[in-house]
Each structure stands twice: as C-alpha cells, then as structure tokens.
Amino acid sequence: xxxxxxxxxxxxxxxxxxxxxxxxxxxxxxxxxxxxxxxxxxxxxxxxxxxxxxxxxxxxxxxxxxxxxxxxxxxxxxxxxxxxxxxxxxxxxxxxxxxxxxxxxxxxxxxxxxxxxxxxxxxxxxxxxxxx
Amino acid sequence: xxxxxxxxxxxxxxxxxxxxxxxxxxxxxxxxxxxxxxxxxxxxxxxxxxxxxxxxxxxxxxxxxxxxxxxxxxxxxxxxxxxxxxxxxxxxxxxxxxxxxxxxxxxxxxxxxxxxxxxxxxxxxxxxxxxxxxxxxxxxxxxxxxxxxxxxxxxxxxxxxxxxxxxxxxxxxxxxxxxxxxxxxxxxxxxxxxxxxxxxxxxxxxxxxxxxxxxxxxxxxxxxxxxxxxxxxxxxxxxxxxxxxxxxxxxxxxxxxxxxxxxxxxxxxxxxxxxxxxxxx
Numbered sequence: 001x002x003x004x005x006x007x008x009x010x011x012x013x014x015x016x017x018x019x020x021x022x023x024x025x026x027x028x029x030x031x032x033x034x035x036x037x038x039x040x041x042x043x044x045x046x047x048x049x050x051x052x053x054x055x056x057x058x059x060x061x062x063x064x065x066x067x068x069x070x071x072x073x074x075x076x077x078x079x080x081x082x083x084x085x086x087x088x089x090x091x092x093x094x095x096x097x098x099x100x101x102x103x104x105x106x107x108x109x110x111x112x113x114x115x116x117x118x119x120x121x122x123x124x125x126x127x128x129x130x131x132x
Numbered sequence: 133x134x135x136x137x138x139x140x141x142x143x144x145x146x147x148x149x150x151x152x153x154x155x156x157x158x159x160x161x162x163x164x165x166x167x168x169x170x171x172x173x174x175x176x177x178x179x180x181x182x183x184x185x186x187x188x189x190x191x192x193x194x195x196x197x198x199x200x201x202x203x204x205x206x207x208x209x210x211x212x213x214x215x216x217x218x219x220x221x222x223x224x225x226x227x228x229x230x231x232x233x234x235x236x237x238x239x240x241x242x243x244x245x246x247x248x249x250x251x252x253x254x255x256x257x258x259x260x261x262x263x264x265x266x267x268x269x270x271x272x273x274x275x276x277x278x279x280x281x282x283x284x285x286x287x288x289x290x291x292x293x294x295x296x297x298x299x300x301x302x303x304x305x306x307x308x309x310x311x312x313x314x315x316x317x318x319x320x321x322x323x324x325x326x327x328x329x330x331x332x333x334x335x336x337x338x339x340x341x342x343x344x345x346x347x348x349x350x351x352x353x354x355x356x357x358x359x360x361x362x363x364x365x366x367x368x369x370x371x372x373x374x375x376x377x378x379x380x381x382x383x384x385x386x387x388x389x390x391x392x393x394x395x396x397x398x399x400x401x402x403x404x405x406x407x408x409x410x411x412x413x
Contacts (some may be wrong), residue, residue: 003411006411007411007412009411010408010409010411010412011412013274013278013408014408014409017278017281017282017408020282021281021282021285021286021289024282024286025285025286025289025290025293029241029242029290037242037283037286037287037290038242038290039287039290039291039293039294039296039297039302040294040296040297040302041296041301041302041305041306041309043305043306043308043309045309045312054312054315054316054317054327055312055313055315055316056316057313057316057317057318058318059161059165059166061172062166062167062170062171062172063171063172063173063174064158064162064171064172064173064174064179065158065161065162065320066158066173066174066388067172067173067174068309068313068320069174070174074174074175077172077177078172081172081177081178082172093305094296094305095294095296095297095301095302121304121334121335122334122335124308124334125330125331125334125335128308128312128327128330128331128334129330129331
C-alpha cells in the first residue's frame, strides 16, 4: 500500500475510533453485547433470620452462581417467581444509594425503604457487625 | 508468523477453556444446590433446567474448541506456514461463532465482546496470512489496536465519569461484598479482608483514601493503555501496563474474571505487534 494511502486510512480510522469511543462511553452496560463496561456497583446483603450469622450466598436465593449485581427491581422479579418460604432481610448498597429490604413470605410482600444518603456504609457496617 | 499471533491465540484459548470450565462447574453446582435446576439469572430472569443443560453442552463444545485452538497456535509457532495459519484462523473463526451462540445463554457482556474481538482479529490474521500473505497479519494487529483502544478508552472514561467509582466506593463495595460472600462459603472470592475487619474498611478514612487512590490510578491506567495500544508507548511498556491492570482486576474476582483478563491481554499483545498509528509515528 502506498504511504499516502496508509496515512489516509489511519487518519480515517482515528476519526471513526473517536466516534466509537464517544458512543461507547454513553450506552448502557446492561446489554448482551455491550461496548461499555460497568463503572458502578449494586450489591445485595441478605439474611434469612436473626440466627443465621452470614449473608446468603447466591444459591440460597436461587440466583445463578454468576449473579453478584443485585438491584431492587431484580430482587422484586426474583421474589415474584421464587416462592420462598423463608423470611429475608438485609440491604442493597451501591452506586444509586442504599435500600433496606424486608420480605415477609406469609404475605408474599417485599418492603423497601431507602437509606439516608451518605449513611449507607454506616448502616451496612452495623448490619455486618451485628450479624457476626 | 510472528510470536504475537500464536501468543494472542493461546490467551484466547485460555479464556475460552476457562469460561467453559466455569460454566460446567456452575452447571454442577446448579444440579446439586438448586431445586429442579431452576435458576434466576440477573438481567435475564428465570432459566429452566433444560436451558441450563443446553448452556452446559455449549460449554463442552467451547472447551474442545479452546483445546483445538491451543494446538493450532502451538503448531503455528513451531511450524509457520499457510497450513498452520489456516488452522489457527479457522479455529478462531469457530470460536467467534461460538461466542455469538453463547450470547444467547450467557449474556457475557463486556467479556463476550472482548472474546469476540480477539477471535475476529485472529481470524483475519490467520486466514488472511494463509490467503494473502504476511500483510494480513499486520491487518489483524491494526484491527486489534483499534478495538483495544476503544475498549480501554471507554472503560477509563466511564470510570472517570462515575463519582462512585472515583471516590473508591465501587472498590469498597466489591471488597466488602466479596469478603461477606467468602465468609458465607462462596469460593468465587478470596476470604480477605476477614468479616471482622469490614467495619473498619467501611468507616475509617485510611482504607477509603487507599481505595480512592487505587480507583483514580485504575481509571488513568486504562486511559493510558487505550492510547498505548495505538502505538504511543513502546510495546513492552504497553504489555506491562496491561498485565499490571488485569492482575489487579483478578484480585477482585479471581475465578470469574480470568476469561476477560486473558482475552484483553491477548488483544493488547496482538495490538502492540502492529499498532494502528504505526503509519504516522
């Protein structure tokens, strides 16, 4: 390939790359083939009762072993089809703040309360400490 | 054929084999621990046992194909020629197709994109070398340079724009969650820090400062790597930066992030062999 063609091709590729980067930086990462990586987090810490000292691992919640990104809408969807007969309580903490969650299996009801902004980690520390 | 193409191919083979191994281990865990094999997959909803069984079968094919790719890469390194280049490119093309089929089950997102890109670049490098000569190996490298730059620049920009990431919050969230899960017997994560130390990690200023510094360095490192794979840094420095970054990511999730780390490092290796801006620099 002549040198001028190589330079022209490279300059064109740089322009396309700039547009590709700008697009990738703004799209949702929640797609099967995403060109943008997660830059946030949302973690669930759930317990099934006061006597259980450790958080529930994914299999106790019937969540796939790969599932480590729990949000409130996902928890709602999970509980709708899970048919759990165990109570659940805990926290969801992440980039969008924090929630306290309580599930009553008898009434099949999930209660969600937003944690005060800026206090999520204090509440989580108390919950993890209190659970030991 | 240069060392970069078979080297990148071996890293792709590692990524595919590891991914398949994790899926097969997950399938065994599901059969053992989930009543009726019914699984809730975040982002996908409920998955039946039959769908999970199909995913398991696909993983077996990927495992076999990863092995075949590794053999093809070793052959291409030891006996360079059209035949071995064709074998390498052909195996990479099959892996690319399997990644697309895997998308239906796994939704592997960023790791899937990275595997697909590397497989595509190796297909161009291998089959192109067999049909058109050594210039096509360079084309595979330039493609890898383009996509690796996009991957790291986007990752870095998204992190820089995320306040939660830049203040160290994402790292703290991951460390706390991983440690709590490890304490519950989850083998995906290292049992560190101990659960008794999580209060200090969450509340004391010093760990927060350390996490903030690591987060800022990570975002800047990814931006730098995005520019380096274009040819703005020497190849050894580019590779060292990639290995350093991905070794750090592996500490956060040692088991499941290996396919992404291996495929991304392979992509950087291929990119550094023929960076996109080499015509200008």
